[in-house]
Amino acid sequence: MASVEDIGIDLGSSNVLIYSRNRGIVLNEPAMLAVDHESRNVIAIGLEAYKMLGREPGNIEVVRPLQKGTIQGFDMLSIMLNHFVVRVIGKHIFARPRAIMSVSASANEIEKRQLIIGMFEAGTRRTQLIDRPLAAAIGAGMDVAKYTGHMVADIGAATADIAVLSSGEMSARNILSIGGDAFTEAIIRYVRLKHNLLIGFRTAEDIKCSIGSVWVAGDSKVTLPIAGRNLVSGLPKQIEVNREEISEAMEEPLHQMLEGLTGVVERIPPELANDVYENGILLTGGGAAMKGLAEVIEENIKIPCRVADNPQQCVAVGCGKVLEHPGEYEQFIGERRKGKR
Ligand SMILES: Nc1ncnc2c1ncn2[C@@H]1O[C@H](COP(=O)(O)OP(=O)(O)O)[C@@H](O)[C@H]1O
Ligand SMILES: [Mg+2]
Structure with a gap:
């Protein structure tokens, strides 16, 4: 069943890209948040936070939750992901979209599972993960099969x-x-x-x-x-x-x-x-x-x-292509892939 807003997500260490099944790349923003030191309130996310980088007032800090390739602030990462996904898919009550996501390989299994739960909370139906080099190759048009x-x-x-x-x-x-x-x-x-x-x-x-x-x-x-x-x-x-x-x-x-x-x-x-x-x-x-x-x-x-x-854009486009051609690529992702091993 083709859903309205199935999405492919590249959750990178410096940029988050979202590919929408019907529209191509719809979001490409820095993976950053501006946070108030004391209250820990999030002041700005994405491009708005990047604009503050290096110019932030004393009480505000610009953080990159995936800097150095490892997850440094899981709460911040979840807030950011939720913000971007909700912005792209809007609020869905009945028709929840599917998602294919590529996360930094240094995320451990628990973190990956938590990210998938976070995606569900943001409104997706089901999120499957794909390895980054594979998504990148598919996005670049390589015949990976x-x-x-x-x-x-x-x-x-x-x-x-x-x-x-x-x-x-x-x-x-x-x-x-x-x-x-x-x-x-x-x-x-x-x-x-x-x-x-x-x-x-x-x-x-x-x-x-x-x-x-x-x-x-x-x-x-x-x-x-x-x-x-x-x-x-x-x-x-x-x-x-x-x-x-x-x-x-x-x-x-x-x-x-x-x-x-x-x-x-x-x-x-x-x-x-x-x-x-x-x-x-x-x-x-x-x-x-x-x-x-x-x-x-x-x-x-x-x-x-x-x-x-x-x-x-290759990784995000690769995630999107997997959504668009499930017959061709589904064997390479999620549980099916694990079953093959
Ligand atoms: N024209 C360019 N020349 C050199 N480096 C670039 C150029 N454009 C982007 N980059 C670098 O690419 C990196 C970001 O790549 P990206 O794939 O978005 O990162 P990630 O997947 O880790 O979020 C940054 O280090 C940025 O400086
Ligand atoms: Mg990248």
Whole structure:
């Protein structure tokens, strides 16, 4: 039975995306809440909370319940999820929608069960979970039911979830505790050490996404004016940074990511190794939008590497496709999947 608002949810460490069966991506907001220290009241959720980040008054704190890839405040996570789901599906009394959700792999079984209960309380009928690399591959249009092996790396803010897929099953999976945040934090550290300038997370994100590149070719002198607080004088100051130095700033997390990927490549089952070398590595997740990343991976790991179209949306779109084509994909999710093992 096709329901009005069946939804696919990507509950990521920095962004929540919701795909509606009839409308495509309908929500894409930061996974953040602004909370009053004393009363613990939630002041703002999502985009409104992100706008306050770095500018919050003393009594308010902006929290990311899934920062570092682990659940840090389950109550906050539940409040946020409920808020987003209710906003998308409205209040349903009789026709409850179905949901397919992809949660950070570091959530334990109890937390996953609680999230499913939370989804029910928000108004869904039934929620099934899907592994992130599988959802990402489906969302990127990969034929996951095929026997041939493919490697997928979903790079989020806090983690990179990497797996080899064949016939919808995962092997050689590894979840690295390194994602886009590590590159942002490396920029903050570098600017502080090299320029004695303290910059905020949002400024560093802007630098990373605009001029940041891990593969510097000809245009290394592209510059960006940035503002922060001079650590010596304590006064606000503006400087210019260029692409070359930002690339230098990001060397360490890049190196760690390459090591993590190599670790997975080394564990590819022998019967799938050839396939992976032929099909290459598919990058999804917001972190895959990092300029030059596919080129650097290809150069270092010697396996072809490409970035999916709209990489940040792949997981949510994958969850949505499972809803839209149950016959094709249902064997890969929830209890049926477990029964197969
Ligand atoms: N153009 C870009 N260049 C580099 N990094 C990017 C770009 N766009 C988004 N990102 C990074 O992608 C990460 C967020 O990816 P996302 O998949 O939404 O995270 P999660 O799944 O963990 O919620 C952040 O670290 C963000 O800085
Ligand atoms: Mg993501």
